[in-house]
Amino acid sequence: MPENGSLKGKRQVVKAITSRVANKFNVAIAEVGDLDLWQVATIGISCVSNDQRHANEILSKVADYISDSHFEIEVL
Template identity: 60%
Template sequence: MSMIVGMCAIELRLHDAHSLKSKRQVLKSIKSRVRNKFNVAIAEVDDQDIWQRAVLGVAVVSTAHDHANGILNKVVNFIESLYLAELLDYQIEFW
């Protein structure tokens, strides 16, 4: 059996964040919603000290490349549809 690990780095701009505290509140909401809906691992992985920028890392494990890719693309679309932050860029990689 083969195992596919998919990773997605998602760059966000948080226009309404005026402090690290408000940034963390928005990210906490995004992360909990993504975890509950998709059962993936998600964490802030870069730009932790910048108020209006964030990079989220999302990881998924699957037996099929297409399945992992589909989940990660759905996560990106879901985050964008929340309208809590502007999606700047994202990259998906597989191992």
């Protein structure tokens, strides 16, 4: 997140992404690492399904949605 110069800016971006993803895809999402680094955020996403294919499809859609967002981020 190179456009941010502070933890406050990072938190705003992370909160925006996590709220949108949680509401749109009905998944659990939270920042799980790199809490003290303003340049990097590690976000964990979880979904529950009785069909592995469906769960993988949802997680793939979430990754695509985040990658296509207007934020300057890289999904690994």
